[in-house]
Amino acid sequence: MSFHRRLFLQGLIGSSLGALAHSQTSSLEQLGPMPAQMPASQESGIEHIVVVMMENRSFDHFLGWLPNANGKQDGLSYRDNSGTVHSTYPLAPDFTGCGHPDPDHSYNNDRVAYNGGAMDGFLRAGKNDIFTIGYYRAADIPFYAALAQSYTAYDRWHAAILGPTFPNRMFAWAAQTDRLGDTIELSSLPTIFDRLASAGVSHRYYFNDLPYLAFWGLKYVNVTSLFSSFLSAAASGDLPAVSFIDPVYTIIDGTGNDDHPHSDIRNGDAFLAQVYNAVANGPKWANTVLIITFDEWGGFFEHVPPPRVIAPNNTDTDLDPQGSALLGFRVPVVIASPFTRTPKDKPNRVDSTLYDHTSVLKLIEWRWNLPTLTKRDASPDIGNPAANFNFTSPDTSLPSLPNPYSVFSPICFSGLGGGIFSSSARVPTDGSVPAGAFNEFANSQAVQNFLQHPRFQSESTDPEH
Numbered sequence: 001m002s003f004h005r006r007l008f009l010q011g012l013i014g015s016s017l018g019a020l021a022h023s024q025t026s027s028l029e030q031l032g033p034m035p036a037q038m039p040a041s042q043e044s045g046i047e048h049i050v051v052v053m054m055e056n057r058s059f060d061h062f063l064g065w066l067p068n069a070n071g072k073q074d075g076l077s078y079r080d081n082s083g084t085v086h087s088t089y090p091l092a093p094d095f096t097g098c099g100h101p102d103p104d105h106s107y108n109n110d111r112v113a114y115n116g117g118a119m120d121g122f123l124r125a126g127k128n129d130i131f132t133i134g135y136y137r138a139a140d141i142p143f144y145a146a147l148a149q150s151y152t153a154y155d156r157w158h159a160a161i162l163g164p165t166f167p168n169r170m171f172a173w174a175a176q177t178d179r180l181g182d183t184i185e186l187s188s189l190p191t192i193f194d195r196l197a198s199a200g201v202s203h204r205y206y207f208n209d210l211p212y213l214a215f216w217g218l219k220y221v222n223v224t225s226l227f228s229s230f231l232s233a234a235a236s237g238d239l240p241a242v243s244f245i246d247p248v249y250t251i252i253d254g255t256g257n258d259d260h261p262h263s264d265i266r267n268g269d270a271f272l273a274q275v276y277n278a279v280a281n282g283p284k285w286a287n288t289v290l291i292i293t294f295d296e297w298g299g300f301f302e303h304v305p306p307p308r309v310i311a312p313n314n315t316d317t318d319l320d321p322q323g324s325a326l327l328g329f330r331v332p333v334v335i336a337s338p339f340t341r342t343p344k345d346k347p348n349r350v351d352s353t354l355y356d357h358t359s360v361l362k363l364i365e366w367r368w369n370l371p372t373l374t375k376r377d378a379s380p381d382i383g384n385p386a387a388n389f390n391f392t393s394p395d396t397s398l399p400s401l402p403n404p405y406s407v408f409s410p411i412c413f414s415g416l417g418g419g420i421f422s423s424s425a426r427v428p429t430d431g432s433v434p435a436g437a438f439n440e441f442a443n444s445q446a447v448q449n450f451l452q453h454p455r456f457q458s459e460s461t462d463p464e465h
Contacts (some may be wrong), residue, residue: 015353031356039391041367046339046386047287049367050243051360052275053172054268055165055250055260056105056298057156059330061135066148068350069155072303073135080123089299091134098254098262099411100131101298105172107163107180111318114162114326117305141265142402143273144334147292150399152340152349154385158306159296159328160357160376161316165438168295168328168392169212172357173244175373176312178392184441187215192242192361193223193371202240208287209256210442214450221453230278238285242364247271252443254412261298262412270406276336277403286338286396291360294331300378302329307354309381327356337387338394353383 038044064071076088080454086283091097093291103125106285107111115121122132160171167177174189193213196203205213205224226244233239248271250256250263261267279288309323331463333355341350358377362384372378441447450456 032375036465038387041369044389044391045287045394046367048239048241048243048279048284049289049291049360050239050245050275051293052247052272053169054247054272054292054294055258056255056296056300057259057294057332058297058302059304059332060155060302063148063153063155065137066153066155066348066350068347069153070304070352071155073137076301076303078120078123078133078134078301080104086123086130086133086135088135089130091131092138094134094142095140095264095266096254096262096409096412097131097134097373100129100261101127102261103128103132105164105296105299107167109299110162110164110328111324113299113329114305115304115335118155118399119305119419122299122301128299129316132299136265137303138344141269143269143276144292146399146401147272147276147336148332148334149348150342150386150401151334151336152351153316154333154335154344154351154353154355155354156329156330157293157333157355157359162306162318162326163316165295167315170215170358171376172295172360174360175377177288177315180315180317182438184215184235184444184446185444186217190373191216191220192364192370193220194371195365195373196242196368197223199368199370201242201368201370203242203244204233204240205229205244205246207246209247209251210249210438210447211450212246214444214447215439217446218450218453218457221450221455224450224455226456228295231274234278234282234400235301238284239279239284239288243342245275249438249442251439252411254409257406259294259396264406264407264409266407267409268404270404273401273403280336280398285398286394289335289339289363289369289389291333291335291363293333293357293360296423297331305328306330308395309354309356310375310379312396314367316374337389338396339386339389339391341390341397341399343395351385351388353385353388354381355383355385358382359385383401398457407441 060072064073079085085388109125112121112125159168163180164182166182168302170177178187178189206227208227247258248256249258249259254262256263257271260264279290304325308326311319311323311325316456319325359382361377363386368381
Protein backbone atom coordinates (compact mmCIF):
# COMPACT_ATOMS: atom_id res chain seq x y z
CA MET A 1 0.00 0.00 0.00
CA SER A 2 1.39 3.42 -0.98
CA PHE A 3 2.18 5.98 1.73
CA HIS A 4 -0.34 8.39 0.23
CA ARG A 5 -3.03 5.71 0.29
CA ARG A 6 -2.17 4.92 3.93
CA LEU A 7 -2.49 8.60 4.82
CA PHE A 8 -5.80 8.87 3.00
CA LEU A 9 -7.24 5.82 4.76
CA GLN A 10 -6.01 7.12 8.14
CA GLY A 11 -7.72 10.43 7.42
CA LEU A 12 -10.90 8.65 6.30
CA ILE A 13 -11.01 6.57 9.47
CA GLY A 14 -10.16 9.51 11.69
CA SER A 15 -12.81 11.73 10.23
CA SER A 16 -15.45 9.05 10.37
CA LEU A 17 -14.85 8.44 14.01
CA GLY A 18 -0.29 48.81 13.04
CA ALA A 19 -3.81 49.33 11.69
CA LEU A 20 -5.75 50.74 14.64
CA ALA A 21 -7.12 53.42 12.37
CA HIS A 22 -9.35 50.83 10.87
CA SER A 23 -10.74 49.76 14.26
CA GLN A 24 -14.33 50.72 14.94
CA THR A 25 -14.96 52.43 18.27
CA SER A 26 -17.55 49.84 19.21
CA SER A 27 -15.06 47.04 18.72
CA LEU A 28 -12.57 48.65 21.10
CA GLU A 29 -15.26 48.96 23.74
CA GLN A 30 -16.08 45.27 23.35
CA LEU A 31 -12.45 44.25 23.56
CA GLY A 32 -11.91 45.58 27.07
CA PRO A 33 -8.56 46.81 28.44
CA MET A 34 -5.92 47.27 25.78
CA PRO A 35 -2.31 48.38 26.08
CA ALA A 36 -1.56 52.07 25.66
CA GLN A 37 0.80 50.99 22.90
CA MET A 38 2.13 47.75 21.52
CA PRO A 39 5.20 46.46 23.33
CA ALA A 40 8.48 45.81 21.59
CA SER A 41 7.82 42.59 19.73
CA GLN A 42 10.61 40.66 21.45
CA GLU A 43 9.14 41.66 24.81
CA SER A 44 5.54 40.83 23.89
CA GLY A 45 5.53 37.42 25.55
CA ILE A 46 4.58 35.72 22.27
CA GLU A 47 6.93 32.80 21.60
CA HIS A 48 4.68 30.47 19.57
CA ILE A 49 2.13 31.16 16.85
CA VAL A 50 -0.02 28.24 15.67
CA VAL A 51 -2.20 28.71 12.58
CA VAL A 52 -4.99 26.32 11.54
CA MET A 53 -6.75 26.94 8.24
CA MET A 54 -10.08 25.20 7.72
CA GLU A 55 -12.27 25.22 4.61
CA ASN A 56 -15.23 26.99 3.11
CA ARG A 57 -17.48 28.65 5.69
CA SER A 58 -18.64 32.26 5.87
CA PHE A 59 -19.01 34.38 8.99
CA ASP A 60 -22.78 34.75 8.76
CA HIS A 61 -23.21 31.05 7.97
CA PHE A 62 -21.15 29.89 11.00
CA LEU A 63 -21.03 32.79 13.50
CA GLY A 64 -23.87 35.06 12.42
CA TRP A 65 -25.54 34.40 15.80
CA LEU A 66 -22.53 35.65 17.83
CA PRO A 67 -23.39 38.35 20.40
CA ASN A 68 -21.79 41.80 19.89
CA ALA A 69 -20.78 40.90 16.32
CA ASN A 70 -22.04 42.19 12.98
CA GLY A 71 -23.72 38.95 11.98
CA LYS A 72 -27.03 38.09 10.35
CA GLN A 73 -28.81 34.78 9.91
CA ASP A 74 -32.61 34.93 10.26
CA GLY A 75 -34.62 37.29 8.13
CA LEU A 76 -32.49 37.49 4.99
CA SER A 77 -33.89 36.54 1.59
CA TYR A 78 -32.40 35.89 -1.83
CA ARG A 79 -33.82 35.58 -5.33
CA ASP A 80 -32.84 32.62 -7.52
CA ASN A 81 -32.51 32.55 -11.32
CA SER A 82 -36.22 31.86 -11.76
CA GLY A 83 -37.16 34.89 -9.70
CA THR A 84 -38.30 32.87 -6.69
CA VAL A 85 -37.39 34.38 -3.33
CA HIS A 86 -35.98 32.09 -0.62
CA SER A 87 -35.29 32.89 3.02
CA THR A 88 -32.26 31.92 5.08
CA TYR A 89 -32.88 28.91 7.30
CA PRO A 90 -31.15 26.70 9.92
CA LEU A 91 -29.45 23.65 8.44
CA ALA A 92 -29.24 21.33 11.47
CA PRO A 93 -29.84 18.45 11.89
CA ASP A 94 -28.27 18.30 8.43
CA PHE A 95 -24.56 18.62 9.25
CA THR A 96 -23.20 17.77 5.78
CA GLY A 97 -25.38 19.18 3.01
CA CYS A 98 -25.05 15.91 1.11
CA GLY A 99 -27.75 15.98 -1.55
CA HIS A 100 -27.05 19.64 -2.35
CA PRO A 101 -24.43 21.04 -4.72
CA ASP A 102 -21.23 22.27 -3.12
CA PRO A 103 -21.85 26.05 -3.25
CA ASP A 104 -20.08 27.69 -6.18
CA HIS A 105 -17.27 30.06 -5.19
CA SER A 106 -15.32 30.30 -8.43
CA TYR A 107 -13.79 33.63 -9.41
CA ASN A 108 -16.49 34.63 -11.93
CA ASN A 109 -19.47 33.37 -9.94
CA ASP A 110 -18.16 35.10 -6.82
CA ARG A 111 -18.89 38.32 -8.67
CA VAL A 112 -22.41 37.10 -9.40
CA ALA A 113 -22.91 36.62 -5.66
CA TYR A 114 -21.29 40.00 -4.93
CA ASN A 115 -23.42 41.76 -7.57
CA GLY A 116 -21.69 45.11 -7.37
CA GLY A 117 -21.88 45.14 -3.57
CA ALA A 118 -25.58 44.26 -3.30
CA MET A 119 -24.58 40.84 -1.89
CA ASP A 120 -27.76 39.29 -3.22
CA GLY A 121 -26.61 36.87 -5.94
CA PHE A 122 -25.77 33.75 -3.94
CA LEU A 123 -28.66 31.74 -5.40
CA ARG A 124 -27.80 32.89 -8.93
CA ALA A 125 -24.15 31.84 -8.81
CA GLY A 126 -23.46 28.65 -10.73
CA LYS A 127 -25.76 25.78 -9.76
CA ASN A 128 -26.29 26.94 -6.19
CA ASP A 129 -29.45 25.88 -4.37
CA ILE A 130 -30.84 26.81 -0.95
CA PHE A 131 -27.95 25.09 0.86
CA THR A 132 -25.90 28.22 0.17
CA ILE A 133 -28.27 30.35 2.29
CA GLY A 134 -28.49 27.92 5.19
CA TYR A 135 -26.74 28.53 8.49
CA TYR A 136 -25.63 26.83 11.69
CA ARG A 137 -26.37 27.95 15.23
CA ALA A 138 -24.14 27.84 18.29
CA ALA A 139 -25.52 24.46 19.39
CA ASP A 140 -24.45 22.91 16.07
CA ILE A 141 -20.75 23.75 16.56
CA PRO A 142 -20.52 23.57 20.35
CA PHE A 143 -16.76 23.73 20.71
CA TYR A 144 -16.13 26.51 18.20
CA ALA A 145 -19.12 28.49 19.50
CA ALA A 146 -17.80 28.33 23.05
CA LEU A 147 -14.27 29.16 21.90
CA ALA A 148 -15.53 32.24 20.04
CA GLN A 149 -17.19 33.51 23.22
CA SER A 150 -14.26 32.65 25.49
CA TYR A 151 -11.58 34.34 23.38
CA THR A 152 -11.65 36.94 20.58
CA ALA A 153 -13.72 36.58 17.43
CA TYR A 154 -13.27 38.76 14.35
CA ASP A 155 -16.22 40.09 12.36
CA ARG A 156 -14.27 41.97 9.67
CA TRP A 157 -11.79 39.24 8.78
CA HIS A 158 -12.07 38.66 5.04
CA ALA A 159 -10.59 36.13 2.68
CA ALA A 160 -7.70 37.75 0.82
CA ILE A 161 -9.21 37.58 -2.66
CA LEU A 162 -12.71 37.22 -4.07
CA GLY A 163 -11.84 33.80 -5.44
CA PRO A 164 -11.68 30.10 -4.58
CA THR A 165 -9.47 27.91 -2.40
CA PHE A 166 -6.08 27.79 -4.12
CA PRO A 167 -5.68 31.56 -4.66
CA ASN A 168 -6.60 32.20 -1.02
CA ARG A 169 -4.27 29.54 0.32
CA MET A 170 -1.46 31.09 -1.74
CA PHE A 171 -2.21 34.43 -0.06
CA ALA A 172 -2.04 32.79 3.36
CA TRP A 173 1.67 32.02 2.91
CA ALA A 174 2.82 34.36 0.12
CA ALA A 175 0.68 37.52 0.60
CA GLN A 176 -0.25 37.22 -3.07
CA THR A 177 -1.47 34.65 -5.56
CA ASP A 178 -0.19 33.45 -8.90
CA ARG A 179 -3.58 32.06 -10.03
CA LEU A 180 -7.27 32.93 -10.02
CA GLY A 181 -8.59 29.38 -10.12
CA ASP A 182 -7.92 25.99 -8.59
CA THR A 183 -5.23 25.02 -11.06
CA ILE A 184 -2.42 22.71 -9.98
CA GLU A 185 0.72 24.08 -11.63
CA LEU A 186 3.59 24.46 -9.17
CA SER A 187 4.31 27.83 -7.58
CA SER A 188 7.55 29.78 -7.25
CA LEU A 189 6.14 32.56 -5.06
CA PRO A 190 8.31 33.55 -2.07
CA THR A 191 6.60 32.62 1.19
CA ILE A 192 6.69 33.25 4.91
CA PHE A 193 8.69 30.02 5.20
CA ASP A 194 11.51 31.71 3.30
CA ARG A 195 11.44 34.73 5.59
CA LEU A 196 11.47 32.56 8.71
CA ALA A 197 14.32 30.40 7.40
CA SER A 198 16.44 33.43 6.50
CA ALA A 199 15.98 34.83 10.00
CA GLY A 200 16.71 31.53 11.72
CA VAL A 201 13.21 31.35 13.26
CA SER A 202 12.00 27.80 13.83
CA HIS A 203 8.91 26.81 11.87
CA ARG A 204 7.03 23.75 10.68
CA TYR A 205 4.06 22.75 8.55
CA TYR A 206 1.92 19.86 9.81
CA PHE A 207 -0.49 18.00 7.55
CA ASN A 208 -2.87 15.07 7.63
CA ASP A 209 -3.73 13.55 4.25
CA LEU A 210 -2.49 16.10 1.70
CA PRO A 211 0.53 18.45 1.95
CA TYR A 212 -0.39 21.79 0.38
CA LEU A 213 3.30 22.73 0.50
CA ALA A 214 3.84 20.28 -2.36
CA PHE A 215 2.74 23.17 -4.60
CA TRP A 216 6.37 24.28 -4.19
CA GLY A 217 7.73 20.86 -5.12
CA LEU A 218 10.22 19.52 -2.58
CA LYS A 219 11.43 22.97 -1.53
CA TYR A 220 9.85 22.78 1.93
CA VAL A 221 9.83 19.04 2.52
CA ASN A 222 12.32 19.31 5.40
CA VAL A 223 10.08 21.65 7.39
CA THR A 224 7.00 19.43 6.95
CA SER A 225 5.71 16.83 9.40
CA LEU A 226 2.63 14.75 10.03
CA PHE A 227 -0.09 16.06 12.33
CA SER A 228 0.77 13.41 14.91
CA SER A 229 4.14 15.12 15.33
CA PHE A 230 2.36 18.37 16.17
CA LEU A 231 0.44 16.67 18.97
CA SER A 232 3.67 15.25 20.38
CA ALA A 233 5.51 18.58 20.15
CA ALA A 234 2.65 20.48 21.79
CA ALA A 235 2.54 18.03 24.69
CA SER A 236 6.30 18.13 25.27
CA GLY A 237 6.66 21.91 24.85
CA ASP A 238 8.79 21.49 21.73
CA LEU A 239 6.67 23.38 19.21
CA PRO A 240 8.59 25.65 16.82
CA ALA A 241 8.07 29.39 16.90
CA VAL A 242 5.60 29.18 14.00
CA SER A 243 3.38 26.23 13.17
CA PHE A 244 0.93 25.88 10.30
CA ILE A 245 -1.61 23.04 10.48
CA ASP A 246 -3.92 21.59 7.85
CA PRO A 247 -6.89 19.32 8.66
CA VAL A 248 -7.92 16.14 6.85
CA TYR A 249 -8.92 17.52 3.46
CA THR A 250 -12.17 16.38 1.88
CA ILE A 251 -10.49 14.56 -0.98
CA ILE A 252 -13.31 12.03 -1.19
CA ASP A 253 -16.60 13.81 -0.60
CA GLY A 254 -17.87 13.60 2.96
CA THR A 255 -14.74 12.15 4.55
CA GLY A 256 -12.69 15.11 5.83
CA ASN A 257 -12.60 17.12 9.05
CA ASP A 258 -11.82 20.40 7.27
CA ASP A 259 -15.44 21.69 7.30
CA HIS A 260 -15.57 21.54 3.50
CA PRO A 261 -18.95 20.35 2.18
CA HIS A 262 -20.00 17.64 2.28
CA SER A 263 -17.96 16.58 5.29
CA ASP A 264 -19.72 16.59 8.64
CA ILE A 265 -19.10 19.87 10.51
CA ARG A 266 -19.15 17.94 13.80
CA ASN A 267 -15.86 16.36 12.75
CA GLY A 268 -14.39 19.78 12.05
CA ASP A 269 -15.50 20.88 15.52
CA ALA A 270 -13.82 17.82 17.06
CA PHE A 271 -10.59 18.47 15.13
CA LEU A 272 -10.42 22.08 16.32
CA ALA A 273 -11.02 20.95 19.90
CA GLN A 274 -8.13 18.50 19.53
CA VAL A 275 -5.78 21.24 18.33
CA TYR A 276 -6.84 23.69 21.04
CA ASN A 277 -6.56 21.11 23.82
CA ALA A 278 -3.10 20.12 22.61
CA VAL A 279 -1.70 23.65 22.86
CA ALA A 280 -3.78 24.93 25.79
CA ASN A 281 -2.84 21.96 27.98
CA GLY A 282 0.79 22.05 26.88
CA PRO A 283 3.58 23.69 28.89
CA LYS A 284 3.93 26.71 26.55
CA TRP A 285 0.35 27.99 26.56
CA ALA A 286 1.26 31.22 28.38
CA ASN A 287 3.29 32.30 25.35
CA THR A 288 1.14 30.88 22.54
CA VAL A 289 -1.25 32.43 20.03
CA LEU A 290 -3.61 29.98 18.29
CA ILE A 291 -5.25 31.37 15.14
CA ILE A 292 -8.17 29.45 13.61
CA THR A 293 -9.18 30.71 10.20
CA PHE A 294 -10.87 29.51 7.01
CA ASP A 295 -9.47 29.73 3.49
CA GLU A 296 -12.64 31.31 2.10
CA TRP A 297 -16.40 31.43 2.61
CA GLY A 298 -17.24 28.43 0.42
CA GLY A 299 -20.07 30.12 -1.49
CA PHE A 300 -22.22 30.57 1.61
CA PHE A 301 -24.23 33.77 2.08
CA GLU A 302 -22.80 36.95 3.59
CA HIS A 303 -24.41 40.33 4.15
CA VAL A 304 -21.21 42.45 4.45
CA PRO A 305 -19.70 43.53 1.11
CA PRO A 306 -15.91 43.26 0.97
CA PRO A 307 -13.85 46.44 0.61
CA ARG A 308 -11.08 47.08 -1.88
CA VAL A 309 -7.48 47.19 -0.66
CA ILE A 310 -4.09 47.37 -2.30
CA ALA A 311 -3.39 44.59 -4.82
CA PRO A 312 -0.04 42.86 -4.33
CA ASN A 313 0.35 42.13 -8.06
CA ASN A 314 -1.66 42.16 -11.29
CA THR A 315 -2.88 38.55 -11.18
CA ASP A 316 -6.32 39.70 -10.07
CA THR A 317 -7.68 41.56 -13.09
CA ASP A 318 -10.64 43.07 -11.23
CA LEU A 319 -8.85 46.24 -10.11
CA ASP A 320 -10.19 49.77 -9.73
CA PRO A 321 -8.35 52.79 -11.21
CA GLN A 322 -6.25 53.05 -8.04
CA GLY A 323 -5.07 49.45 -8.42
CA SER A 324 -7.13 48.12 -5.52
CA ALA A 325 -8.61 44.63 -5.48
CA LEU A 326 -11.67 43.23 -3.77
CA LEU A 327 -11.14 41.20 -0.66
CA GLY A 328 -13.13 38.01 -0.39
CA PHE A 329 -16.20 37.60 1.79
CA ARG A 330 -15.82 37.27 5.57
CA VAL A 331 -14.65 34.09 7.27
CA PRO A 332 -15.31 33.01 10.90
CA VAL A 333 -11.94 33.61 12.59
CA VAL A 334 -11.18 33.10 16.29
CA ILE A 335 -7.82 33.73 17.99
CA ALA A 336 -7.37 31.82 21.25
CA SER A 337 -4.54 32.91 23.52
CA PRO A 338 -3.91 34.31 26.98
CA PHE A 339 -3.63 37.64 25.11
CA THR A 340 -7.15 37.35 23.65
CA ARG A 341 -9.10 35.85 26.56
CA THR A 342 -12.55 37.26 27.30
CA PRO A 343 -12.38 38.82 30.79
CA LYS A 344 -14.45 37.02 33.40
CA ASP A 345 -17.97 38.43 33.77
CA LYS A 346 -17.49 40.60 30.67
CA PRO A 347 -19.17 40.46 27.23
CA ASN A 348 -17.48 38.31 24.62
CA ARG A 349 -14.64 40.02 22.75
CA VAL A 350 -15.24 40.98 19.12
CA ASP A 351 -12.56 42.78 17.10
CA SER A 352 -13.94 44.76 14.15
CA THR A 353 -10.66 45.88 12.63
CA LEU A 354 -10.26 45.06 8.93
CA TYR A 355 -8.18 41.90 8.47
CA ASP A 356 -7.44 39.33 5.78
CA HIS A 357 -5.18 36.28 5.47
CA THR A 358 -2.10 38.50 5.32
CA SER A 359 -2.86 39.73 8.84
CA VAL A 360 -1.41 36.45 10.10
CA LEU A 361 1.75 37.22 8.12
CA LYS A 362 1.83 40.76 9.55
CA LEU A 363 1.68 39.32 13.06
CA ILE A 364 4.53 36.88 12.37
CA GLU A 365 6.60 39.56 10.63
CA TRP A 366 6.07 41.99 13.52
CA ARG A 367 6.94 39.44 16.19
CA TRP A 368 10.22 38.31 14.58
CA ASN A 369 11.11 41.52 12.72
CA LEU A 370 10.86 39.94 9.27
CA PRO A 371 10.69 41.82 5.97
CA THR A 372 7.28 41.91 4.32
CA LEU A 373 6.50 39.78 1.30
CA THR A 374 4.36 42.10 -0.86
CA LYS A 375 2.54 45.40 -0.93
CA ARG A 376 -0.45 43.73 0.75
CA ASP A 377 1.17 42.66 4.01
CA ALA A 378 3.16 45.93 4.04
CA SER A 379 0.02 48.05 3.72
CA PRO A 380 -1.83 49.81 6.55
CA ASP A 381 -5.03 48.82 4.72
CA ILE A 382 -4.91 45.53 6.63
CA GLY A 383 -4.60 45.20 10.39
CA ASN A 384 -2.18 43.32 12.61
CA PRO A 385 -4.27 41.54 15.27
CA ALA A 386 -1.53 42.09 17.86
CA ALA A 387 -2.59 45.75 17.95
CA ASN A 388 -5.63 44.67 19.97
CA PHE A 389 -4.05 41.94 22.10
CA ASN A 390 -4.13 42.36 25.86
CA PHE A 391 -0.41 42.47 26.67
CA THR A 392 -0.90 44.20 30.01
CA SER A 393 -2.78 41.41 31.79
CA PRO A 394 -2.83 38.17 29.79
CA ASP A 395 -5.05 35.46 31.24
CA THR A 396 -3.74 31.89 31.09
CA SER A 397 -6.81 30.37 32.73
CA LEU A 398 -8.67 27.86 30.60
CA PRO A 399 -12.42 28.13 30.10
CA SER A 400 -14.67 25.12 30.42
CA LEU A 401 -15.29 24.12 26.81
CA PRO A 402 -17.19 21.24 25.21
CA ASN A 403 -15.07 18.32 24.05
CA PRO A 404 -16.89 16.92 21.02
CA TYR A 405 -16.09 13.56 19.50
CA SER A 406 -15.79 12.64 15.85
CA VAL A 407 -18.84 11.04 14.28
CA PHE A 408 -19.19 8.51 11.51
CA SER A 409 -19.39 10.38 8.21
CA PRO A 410 -20.07 8.23 5.16
CA ILE A 411 -18.99 9.13 1.65
CA CYS A 412 -21.47 11.48 -0.02
CA PHE A 413 -22.67 9.80 -3.20
CA SER A 414 -25.32 12.37 -4.06
CA GLY A 415 -23.80 13.07 -7.48
CA LEU A 416 -24.85 16.73 -7.19
CA GLY A 417 -21.49 18.27 -6.43
CA GLY A 418 -19.75 20.84 -8.51
CA GLY A 419 -17.15 22.54 -6.37
CA ILE A 420 -13.56 21.63 -5.60
CA PHE A 421 -14.47 18.20 -4.30
CA SER A 422 -17.01 16.59 -6.56
CA SER A 423 -19.72 14.74 -4.66
CA SER A 424 -19.89 12.34 -7.59
CA ALA A 425 -16.50 11.02 -6.53
CA ARG A 426 -16.10 7.29 -6.23
CA VAL A 427 -13.55 5.37 -4.24
CA PRO A 428 -11.05 3.96 -6.74
CA THR A 429 -9.54 0.52 -6.52
CA ASP A 430 -6.02 1.37 -7.68
CA GLY A 431 -4.89 3.31 -4.59
CA SER A 432 -5.44 6.72 -6.20
CA VAL A 433 -8.11 9.28 -5.36
CA PRO A 434 -10.93 10.61 -7.58
CA ALA A 435 -10.82 13.49 -10.03
CA GLY A 436 -11.42 17.12 -9.03
CA ALA A 437 -9.11 20.04 -8.18
CA PHE A 438 -7.72 18.90 -4.83
CA ASN A 439 -8.22 15.35 -6.02
CA GLU A 440 -6.20 16.14 -9.12
CA PHE A 441 -3.51 17.73 -6.97
CA ALA A 442 -3.47 14.68 -4.67
CA ASN A 443 -2.80 12.47 -7.68
CA SER A 444 -0.15 14.79 -9.11
CA GLN A 445 3.48 13.82 -9.43
CA ALA A 446 4.44 16.69 -7.12
CA VAL A 447 2.39 15.26 -4.26
CA GLN A 448 3.55 11.71 -4.93
CA ASN A 449 7.18 12.83 -4.89
CA PHE A 450 6.59 14.75 -1.67
CA LEU A 451 4.93 11.86 0.14
CA GLN A 452 7.50 9.34 -1.06
CA HIS A 453 10.34 11.39 0.41
CA PRO A 454 12.31 9.27 2.91
CA ARG A 455 11.52 11.57 5.85
CA PHE A 456 7.82 10.67 5.64
CA GLN A 457 8.48 6.98 5.29
CA SER A 458 10.28 7.11 8.66
CA GLU A 459 8.01 9.71 10.30
CA SER A 460 4.92 7.61 9.57
CA THR A 461 6.24 5.10 12.10
CA ASP A 462 8.20 7.52 14.29
CA PRO A 463 6.19 10.62 15.33
CA GLU A 464 9.28 12.09 17.01
CA HIS A 465 11.19 12.19 13.72
